[in-house]
Amino acid sequence: MTETHATITPGAPAFPPGRYGRRREPGRRRPLLVWLLAAALVAGLALVTAQLYARYGDPAYDAEVITYADLTDTGVRVDFRVTLPEGGAAVCVLRARSHDGAEVGRDEVAVSARPGARHATAQHRITTTARPFIGEVVRCRPAG
Template sequence: MTARQLPEGRYGSRSRRGPNRWVRWSLFAVALVVSTGASIIGYNNLGNPPIDANRLTYRALDDNSLRITLEVRRDSPSRPAVCVVRAKSLDGTETGRKEILVPPSEGTAHPVTVVTTSAPPVSGSVHGCSYNVPEYLSTTTRPSG
């Protein structure tokens, strides 16, 4: 039995060359840069936050005020921070909001504040915290001029 011959030109050439070596390395480098960038962005967005705040207690003082106690942990306790706290009414709507200064401390801070509300409050929560303290909350005086 003889080997069967394929018609010439019908199936193309037998030796297919893959992409050049530099193209493969370039694609590998691009994939490496993209995956590294995605990892950094993911860590910054999903990693441990620099400030962690929880509501410890809340108590309605009257129909227009809520007392909230927080527990604030910072990666740099020596830096001042600002936290936003909210009060909510029975139907879940926000009835009061307040920014509070968390001064530098040795460790975990436990600030207490009273939020004025527009309706009888039933709960309180921490909306978030930041190291970007607004000037009007700052305890340091800044030179004018």
């Protein structure tokens, strides 16, 4: 039996019989399988993220600038406070920037807390190549 205008729904393509093989029925959707695969992917990515953060993140080392002062053409003094693990030590990177934002000085400073203390306050003078506008702590990481 061939397809005629009476057997074809309007807008559906008419294919010559036997020319393109057997037409497939629409596939059955499996939404549960898709959701399970998506959940497994999210769980795997969360596990990898947690492991990388535990290995490379420094959540225990936090620094804040108390003040920067003594701005001269050759340097700036930065007073800062570091939160460390109890009795720990850190190396902090300090930098000075000029008014246009260019970095004009950078130093690394070792900071250690007293036994039983979680905070250390330090003061350091950064030598600069031009007049600084601001002194700041870029980051702190574990010493060693």
